[in-house]
Each structure stands twice: as structure tokens, then as C-alpha cells.
Amino acid sequence: MLSGNADHLSSQAQSGTPAEARGAGQQTAHAAGQGKAQHVDVLIVGAGLSGICAAYHLQTSCPGKTFAILEGRDAIGGTWDLFRYPGVRSDSDMYTLGFSFRPWRSEKSIADGDAILQYIRGTAREFGIEQRIRFGHRATRASWSSDTARWTVEATVGPQGTPARFTCGFLYLCSGYYDYADGYMPGWPGMERFGGRIVHPQHWPSDLVYDDKRVVVIGSGATAVTLLPEMAKRAAHVTMLQRSPTYIVARPSSDAISAWLQRRLPAGMAHRATRWKNVLLGMYFYNLSRKKPELVKQKILKGVRAQLGPDYDIDKHFTPSYKPWDQRLCLVPDSDLFESIRSGKASVATDQIASFTETGLALRSGAQLDADVIVTATGLQLKVAGGLQIEVDGVPRSPAQAFMYKGMMYSGMPNLAVAMGYVNASWTLKAELSSTYVCRLINYMDAHGYAWCAPRRADSSADQEPSLSLSSGYVQRASGILPKQGSKRPWRVHQNYLFDLMALKFGRIEDGAMAFGRAGQAAARPESTMPSAMTADSVNG
Template structure:
């Protein structure tokens, strides 16, 4: 029977780390596709939602449409395709409640370490519980990390000269103060990424003026907040069918635009620039403030729903300054050009700190795992690390698209192991040698700062990340789970068709089976 919060156990078949968007989705698939397996969800914070519970800054929203960011199995029924954070959090909570997943979550359980034992065919997981960080040890047969990709404890803030001189307030969006009153204040938002593009128009409604101060421009696309096609489909098709069609329409549209951006960057730049020019008028200095030096999708494309950023600029409530910070002053920021930007509040929307697996340290048979020395298998497992899946989304599309596929594939893998009596599955690099490459071909600062700590990718499948939903769908929904790179082990006590994953304490010699 699946584990419930009323029936605590120190051992489960599958242990999910994280109760955010991907963690709740993983739990749903486990319940539906592997109903005989017990599972629990450990969440380090006091509420589910992950990103959508942590971030509370004004205007917090997704830059992906909800027909692709939403779950494949549960239609998004909200009016807006580009949804705000509270609506996304509510969607996650409603999904968890509808399927009873909320009863499997253990809050304030922070995983710090996990060690795999090949002899026991299990993970031993060290957990800190509650504000006192009381130690707890659990075991599981399979570990499923849905921890996202960044450090929840702190965001990235560069060091600037003179910060102690500033007499106003400095805040980072990742930890937005509940008591911050910016009404009638002069606000400077440092940064030009998705967070800054969201904050500026949201704060401009109440602030005296908001300045977006950027070192270099970012590509920003004006996109309708509502999906007219999706809305029309609801009138002519059943709810699930309308959602499926809208989802595929947006998947294919996103793939088409991404392909155009990579194959014809000059044309794509011109189209984006044309959109900004139409939004801001012929006299606005688009070349300085909205014409990046890099090609589209070298960094993630930002979205301005219904052109909200451009509207706030047109109306004089916000402005963009492209310059470098020389130092903080008592009343604002001194810029390298000699200009000074006055501010009562400075918001450092300067990015995230990447932290794979939420900083959980791993070991296999007593040997520490250095993820930077592993290769990513199908973008979800790591070479030579048994019975561990990590949910990672796309950089060029909605996060959930890939996480849904990872969940489906994980269930296929678990059912294959159960059917054949396997207790261990581990990706092994076989065949001709490959030269490892960075796992992400992305110029964003948070990626570049973290590349040395990230796993690598190879030059061929299944070690290559193609960032292509259709290609991944074929591979992960219909491809073999017992491919040439996957090694299975069957304990001496397991017979084909018997239950997967032995309980704690089971010891036996293992039979190795190549895929």
C-alpha cells in the first residue's frame, strides 16, 4: 500500500525529494502507473509549490504558457495562458489534493546526504527534520530528485563598491520582504532577465518611478497573456481534448520559433526588434536598450505579457538605463558613464545560484559521487549512479514538458525492473569514446557560473541532450528502457515477476544483466 502521512515508515520503494511542480507530477505518475510501490515525498520547506511558493515578489509569473507548463494529465482551466505565481501554486495544490498526493508529503524534511549500497540494493538517506534539524535516517529502493536547479537559500548578488553607503533598502527578489512598501518610491531594478522584466511593470503601478538598470540588453517578446485559440477550442471540444490540442499547438509553435531563431538568427532578431519598435515608437533608442549582442536563445527569451513592460515605459512610469555600476552612493547608483540614478529602493534582480539536487551529497558504495564527472543519461540519470532519477526541464521550452516525460519513463523503468526481478538499474558509458561537453549550451550568467559543477553530456544518444520535445517523447515514451547503455542487476533472492526493490536489510549477491 502507498505510504500515507499517518503511517510513517523508515523505508519506501520510491523516495521523492521536493514537492514542487515536478515532484507532484512525479507522484501522480507513480500512483497511476506503479500502484503497488510505496512512496513518500520529502519537502524541506513548510509548503508545497517549490518556485511558486518561494518567490513572492510583485508580479511573479511564469514566462511559459500554462498549456505546456501545466501537467499533461490535468488541464489548466485558468483564463490566462501566462499565469501569475499564486495561480500556479493553487494549480499545484489542487492537483495534489485531487489525487491524494498531499497526504504523502512530509514537510520540513531536508535531505542532506544519500548513499547507495549495492549489497543491500538500497539508498540510505540522511534527513534533517524541523527547525532544530533533528536527524532522521530513511531507506528506499529508488531515489527520485525533483529539487529544481537553483539554491533555495540565497540568490546571486554581485559585489559592488559602496553598498554600505546606500541609505535606502536593498532587496533580492528571491527573499522579498513582506513589509516592503514601495508606493511613491523611486525604485531601481538591477538586471534585465525574466525577473526584472516581470518586476518593473508590476512595481510601476504604485512606485513613483521604476528604472531597469542593465549592463546589456535582453531579447523581450510581446506575447498575449491569453491564448485566443485555446479559448475558442473550449467552446467546440471537450475540456481534455481542447487542452491537448492547445498544448500541442503551443509545443509545435515553440519548436518552430526556436528552430527559426537558431537557423535564421538575423531574421529572428529583426522580428523581435520590429515588435519592440512598434511597442515603443520610432523615436525610442531600441538599438541601445533592446538589441543584445548575442543571438536569440543563446540566453532564454523573456516575455512581456500584453506588452506590459513596454506600456509602462511608454507611459513614463518606467525607464531603461543601459550602463555599468561604478558604485552605490547614499542616494542611489553612480554609473560608469558619469550619470547618477536616484533610488529609495534597489532591487538586485541579478539571478540565481545553481545548485543541482539541492546540494544533496551522494555516495555509491562508499565512494563520493562527483556529478561534474558524470554524463547525463537521457537528461534524467547519471552515469554509474544506480536507481536515481533527477527531473530537469528544458531551457528552450516549458519545464514540465520534460519533467512529465521523465516521470513516464521512470515508471516504465520501474515496471520493467519489477517484471524481471531487477533490483538495480545503472547507466554505463559503452561503445566508442566520447568527448564530454557542457550539459547546457547557454550563455546565461547563472549557467556559466555553475558549469564546473554540472554533469556533462556526450556526443550521441542516449548521452546527448537535444532540447527537443518531440524527439524526447519518441525516445522516452516508446523507446527501449533496456538499451545498450543501461545495466540491470538482479539479486540472488529475486525471481522474474516478483516485487521490485527489496526492503531494508535484504542482502544477496547480484546478477548483472546488460540491456
């Protein structure tokens, strides 16, 4: 059974203010570095949206379990604490990006980054989660032992990289899939010649002054679309230079239907109604895009024409070569991008870079773009499982060689789950479903006397494809490190909230693909030797 009955985290490290918790965590980490491992029932990696969500559900649905959160940075918030570029905001509505258990109260459904960060930190504070966080603890390696049915997780603490060790019965990775250390930088000829400043949004410098400057933002994704209208408020002019267009949809930053519901219904009921309204509308639009892509394409372009007028070259600058939702759509609140273009403060150029020059960019068309500041909003890099090195009974295991089980566990890796969001809806919708399933799984094992569970696939060579199906550059660049998915459940990664709701919240735990065992029973038996259908009884006798 999953029970932490020895070497629990000290009470000092589980109480006090965030600063005190950080100090206590570093003190106990120093002791751990001397050989003593700290034990918890469940270890969460990451203190962003997913990690705080996981902690809430654990302490609510598994109140007898001890847990801790390892956070590599020195603050709560994950992505929303990392990104500091001008105008950073959500690209999902906050009624679905926010937690179901703590309704979003602001009138703005498309919120700025600071508001989201405060919401995450407020949630951690309100539910007593922040005192469980070990700040500055970067998990680097995780080793599973079937003899003890435990994970040993190694971490480095603080700038000095002091070693620390933790053991846990269940490991829950909530660190997302972005590489926090570096964004994607393709590199261009002559960059060293440029006399101005080159900035990547992921590492936005606090001392950057762009007032009355000429700015070029390279890129066409969500970051570029966000930066352009915000920087145009202060810059002399901002040009978004894109190699190819992206589908862009404008919508109000405030939800009129939600406001109407809040005036007429109790707060909780209004929030649930708005949440479901947005979930269903999002699913409808996505499915319509897949079934009738040309219809959706024309509707999107019609909206752009209405914003920019009949004389603007929509075909060149706003008509992608791919179908809607082959890549993520970009959302612009209150038409701010189009308003900046109409005002003359911003413009879009569709071309490719030949080289950087002393004063800007030389384009392949022969045109020149002069700039004082160049922002390389060229995308992110993916990092699966937070870059954690994983071993199962002494054998290295790579997520790239595994299949995703129900979109949240890796085949052949016992007592390990990952929080992954949707590509066509808000991250938190799937993260919450995953957390509720982890709690169901833990409680099920306790009730039946099992120490471990492991998804096992009978034939790992059949019908495999990458777990993320987008054609976006950042996904294609990471195709070699992404786990796989199959063609049928539970190995299919559904981008559908209703399917996942039925599978994760109401579906059977023993579904023929999940094996169970006790300490001392090997959890890493080769998958190819397993029968196509298994139950706990068939595995454990």
C-alpha cells in the same frame, strides 16, 4: 525487484490533513533519528511541479509501489511558493507548464504566481498526494548499497535539524536546479553607504513599502522584466538598470485559439489540441532561431519598435550582442513592460555600476541614478541534485563527473533519476516524460527480476560538454558543478520534446547503455571497463 516489504512508513504518516501529515512525519522522523530507517519503494525529493507530477505517475502507473515525498520547506509549491516578489508569473504558457492529466482551465495562459501555486496545491489535493509529503524534511545525503540494492537517505527535520533516515529502492530527485537559500549577488563598491533599502527578489520582505518611491531594478532577465511594470503601478518611477539587453517578446496573456477551441470541443480535447499547438509553435520558433538567427533577431526588434516608436533607442536598450536563444528570451504578457515605458512611469538604462552612493547609484558613464529602493534582480544560483551528497558503495560521486543519460539520469548512479526541464520550453513537458520513463523502468525491472539499473558510458572522456548549453550568466557560473553531455544519444541532452517523447515514452528500455543487476551485484563498476554496448544479459549472465 523493487518491493518495499519491510519498515514501511506508518499509516498515520500517510493519512490525514497536510498539517497532520507534517506532524506525523516529524514524529516518525524523530524515531528515525534514533536509528530506525523508514522504507519506501520510491523516495521523491521535492514537492513542486516535478514532485507532484512524479507522485501522480507513480501511483497511476505503479500502483503497488509505496512512496513518500521529502520537502525541505513547510509548504507545497517549490519555486512558486518561494518567490513572492510583485508580479511573479510564468514565462511559459500554462497549457504546457500545467500537467497533461489535470488541464489548466483559466483563460489566462500566462498566469501569475499565486494562480500557479493554487493549481499545484489543488492537484496534490485532488489526487491524494499531499498526505504523502513529509514537510520540513531536507535531504542532505544519499548512500547506495549494492548489497541491499537500496539507497539510504539522510535528512534533517525542522528548525532544530532533527536527523531522519529513509531507505528506498529508487530515488527520484525533483528539487529543480535553483539554490533556494541564496540568489546571486555580485556585490558592488559602496553598498554599505546607500541610505535606502536593498532587496533581492528571492527574499522579498513582506514589509517593503515602495509607494511613491524611486526604484531601481538592477538586471535584465525575467525577474527584472516582471518587476518593472508591476512596481511601476505604485512607485513614483522605476528604472531597470541593465549591463546589457535581453531579447524581449510581447504576447497576449490569454490564448485566443485556445478560447476558440474550448467553445467548440470537449474540454479534454481542447486542452490537448492547445498543448500540442503550443509545443509545436515553440519548437518551430526555437529551431528557426538556431537556423536563421538574424531573421528572428530582426523580427523581435521590429516588435519592440512597434511598441516604443521610431524615436526610442532600440539599438542601445533592446538589442543584445548574442543570438536569439543563446540565452532564454523574456516574455512580457499584454505588452505590460512597454506600456509602463510609454506611460513615463518606467525607463531603461543601459550602463554599468561604478559604485553605490548615499542616494543611489553612480554609473561608469558618469550618470547618477537616484533611488529610495534598489532591487538586485541579478539572477539565481544553480544547485545540482539539491546539493545532496551522493555515495555509491562508499565512494563519493559527483554529478559534475557524470554524464546525463536521456537528460534525466546520471551515469554510474543506480536507481536514481532527476527531473530537469527544458531551457527552450516549459519545465513540466520534460518532467512528465521523465516521470513516465521512471515508471516504465521500475515496471521493467520488476518484470525481469532486477533490483537495480545504472546508465554506463564506455568512454567518459570523449565528446563532453556541459549539460546546459546556454550562455546565460547563471549557467556559466555553475559550469563546474553541472553534469556533462555527449554528442550522441542517449547521452545528448535534447532540447526537443518530440525527440524525448520517442526516447522516453516509446524507446527501448534495454538500449545498450543501461545496465541491470540484482542485489549483491556491484552497480558501481568503473565505467571505463564496460564494453561500448551492453544489455541486461551481458551484465548479469
